Amino acid sequence: MTNTTALLTVRGLERRFDTTLALQATDLDVAENDFITILGPSGCGKSTLLRIVAGLDQPTAGRAELEGHRITGPGAERGMVFQSYTLFPWLTVLDNVCFGLRERGLPRSEQLAIAHDFLAKVGLKGFENHYPKQLSGGMQQRTALARALANRPRMLLMDEPFGALDHQTRELMQELLLGIWEAERTTVLFVTHDIDEAVFMGSRVVVMSARPGRIVLDERVPLPHPRHYSVKTTPEFAGLKARLTEAVRAQVLAAQAQQAAQRSTVG
Numbered sequence: 001m002t003n004t005t006a007l008l009t010v011r012g013l014e015r016r017f018d019t020t021l022a023l024q025a026t027d028l029d030v031a032e033n034d035f036i037t038i039l040g041p042s043g044c045g046k047s048t049l050l051r052i053v054a055g056l057d058q059p060t061a062g063r064a065e066l067e068g069h070r071i072t073g074p075g076a077e078r079g080m081v082f083q084s085y086t087l088f089p090w091l092t093v094l095d096n097v098c099f100g101l102r103e104r105g106l107p108r109s110e111q112l113a114i115a116h117d118f119l120a121k122v123g124l125k126g127f128e129n130h131y132p133k134q135l136s137g138g139m140q141q142r143t144a145l146a147r148a149l150a151n152r153p154r155m156l157l158m159d160e161p162f163g164a165l166d167h168q169t170r171e172l173m174q175e176l177l178l179g180i181w182e183a184e185r186t187t188v189l190f191v192t193h194d195i196d197e198a199v200f201m202g203s204r205v206v207v208m209s210a211r212p213g214r215i216v217l218d219e220r221v222p223l224p225h226p227r228h229y230s231v232k233t234t235p236e237f238a239g240l241k242a243r244l245t246e247a248v249r250a251q252v253l254a255a256q257a258q259q260a261a262q263r264s265t266v267g
Helices: 046-054 093-103 108-121 137-150 167-184 195-201 229-233 235-266
Strands: 006-017 020-031 035-039 061-066 078-081 155-159 187-191 204-208 215-220
Touching (some): 006 046, 020 215, 035 046, 035 195, 046 187, 093 108
Parallel strands (some): 155 187
């Protein structure tokens, strides 16, 4: 399933905010067509790592490279989807999806063909002329996903994209995104707090330590594709979830102990 060609290379990546080390000497290789989910306690640097790869933040030390080129800022080859929907409220669904294509200078006819194609893929055919305020949260996130995919990025970066959705909508969005990934094979880096989501979505799951964050576990997910939600009832899924739960729990306990020690020192 996964090509071994390294698309993204992260080496010795660190990020310090004033005197606080948020991310410490982190290494990560992302293969082309991979779907990597990232777990870890709150404040461990998951989003910081993602923002550096997106070019929205700069490392204090180390480097991130996409296809051998150092990342120094945002680029069309990386699409970002946030937890908040970040749609332009004054644009229709169709024009939100066309936005990046228009910025690239594509003819309007080509913009529309691409946008209609991806809106159909995310189940929004018939909603092209709606405005974001007329959509549910799940539909807004589908629009954001279509907008990111329409630019044909080499890598899709997702920061807890389903975190604000209700449970049922979240599961439907997981299946939708996984189905699109299985068809499009866009490389994905996906931050989540949800262990079920991480196992179900990922071809690899990465666990980060308590702050300062570093990768403490990198586990391949040996579940077949196409992947149906019923896989969550299998012993293989349960076993991997249990191992990851223990790994994340250990890091959460470490974070709590760290916070208690800091309070004690201040007191």
